[in-house]
Amino acid sequence: MANYIHVPCGSPEVPRLELTVLESGYREGAMNLLKELRPHWKPEEITTQVFTDGITNKLIGCYVGNRMEDVVLVRIYGNKTELLVDREEELKSFRVLQAHGCAPQLYCTFNNGLCYEFMQGEALDPQHVCTPKIYRLIARQLAKIHAIHAHNGWIPKSNLWYKMKKYFSLVPTEFEDKLINERFLHHVPNPQVLQAEMTWMKEVLSSLGSPVVLCHNDLLCKNIIYNEKRGNVKFIDYEYSGYNYQAYDIGNHFNEFAGVNEVDYRLYPSRELQEQWLRWYLEAFKVYKGFSMDVSDTEVEILYVQVNKFALASHFFWGLWALIQAKYSKIDFDFLGYAIVRLDQYFKMKPEVTALTAPE
Template sequence: SAPALPRGRPGTEGSTSLSAWAMANYIHVPPGSPEVPKLNVTVQDQEEQRCREGALSLLQHLRPHWDPQEVTLQLFTDGITNKLIGCYVGNTMEDVVLVRIYGNKTELLVDRDEEVKSFRVLQAHGCAPQLYCTFNNGLCYEFIQGEALDPKHVCNPAIFRLIARQLAKIHAIHAHNGWIPKSNLWLKMGKYFSLIPTGFADEDINKSFISRITNYRQYLLTSECEFSSLIGLQLVISHNDLLCKNIIYNEKEGDVQFIDYEYSGYNYLAYDIGNHFNEFAEMILLKYFFFKDVELKIHFMALYLETLPEGKQVGKEVTEKEVEILYIQVNQFALASHFFWGLWALIQAKYSTIEFDFLGYAIVRFNQYFKMKPEVTALKVPE
């Protein structure tokens, strides 16, 4: 019951073309970008010793001058999808190789080839760390110095100003090689819908799930048409997962960098902003605090629009109507974001081996979707 595939390349008449759709979504890596080696190494993450052996195998290629006996492995625990390990020598973390091991069955959720392409494109434009290599079940990349943010940080005006401008810089990147890009948001949600469990052991949860499944299906069938009618939607290279811990703030340098590009690709810029606003949440406690500060949202979007034309601060004068239109689009796509991550969490609840209440998280996201929908759909585009 997934939505129909988008039409083929503009200017060609006839039936839908999957190959044309794929090309329209193809992320073009700039000529001259360094190749990324793929190492035939599998890093086992269930046992500490096996994990260390796998990481050291990678370091033999990436840091052959390091003494294996002196390598320290530090586990980062913020992620709920993959396992992330920092490898370094000495007492300071000046040169750190990050080893990210893909979570169980995450290939169902993430296109790893597209992830690497996005990583390389962003790296080529100075918006990502260096990607050192991929391996059988993960990738290695450069550690960015700084602090991973939390909700209280991203509401700091000095920091959200940096976030707005960095997001605009990324959205200004052209990586479609002459094709008119399309969003695969609806296709991806259709795929996710086909992968969700058919039921749950808890009787009350299962009853609620079954009662809503028709609504979920109807959303997928109608959402693409509804969203395509919004005024002036723009497709850009999007991060698509701009949660707080994916933003690294370097106070000394006065800048921010975004990390983790698993869900990156061409998408509506309003989705990227709406998804970012949605992530002002305390995920560990599974409590959801919708970002209600309208003035702060509007300020963020004005800063973003001022920066967007060339991906840098250009002092462009932004009209009140432009901000109002973007505000409505962002809130509409915030609903889509709740739905997307609700489906994602249902799949994780079935397959993930990471200790996290994915089912509870799915319930939170769907509840927030249904709670906010009447308020958001009542917003009207200014005349």
């Protein structure tokens, strides 16, 4: 699928360093990277700080001094994440977004990760993304990404169903730990049920007419950096970026209003908030595409229906993802519990959103 993503001519090449950074000895590995990236830094003056918010990778910030003006982020890929992430697609998406001013500078890749520029600002929480001042910025930034033409004449196709099918094939059938296995068997639907839901989703959602655009696909709160001084937001972490349905990317973001560590779906945005958000988004999307920014109530209503139906696919996708992580990840996070929450919300939400009908 990465062939669909066309990196603009003249974009700087990204150096590849034949180095491996061990999680257990990350400082030594980071120092070896910095010898190449920041040769003028004195090793004894370098501070390394672990960022613990990620539930896929380990992220380390490296800098000299106290002001953190120049920070090199070292991201070490999590165990077996190559099963979940297309690294070629991630790299191309990162370079495209960087070329359009939507991503930080990418310094290099290495055997099990990459290094990039630290973006100044505050990583958001659920209480931030529902405030008009901030969600308008988010809507416009997402519209900017969705409007990027990065397919070199190809007709872009969504890889959602391909990835979902792949994830389904990787879902464990049992766990070694007896208590975990009992919890898995009791709370997670059997493979036949999951397979039937995937078939239903592909048939129903593919027919909604949502455009296929370049998507972030993982717009959780912590992946949004708000710079109050500059009055803007930027998105980080492009591991799951690629071509997908416009409505999926927005529905996925709305699901993330509920948070990750303590998920609360009472925080899912109300219809009124969604309609305001979607109007801001559509106005910006039209402008970035070179059209009049006039948006009708019917356009908002159609996108509202599409978004809430594709939110189902987001729950299902991350439910499968979390089941795989529960098997392989070494990160201290209750992935099985997270999978159960996402799949439960899928089945809870399904009757309500399938009843929605778009205006003709």
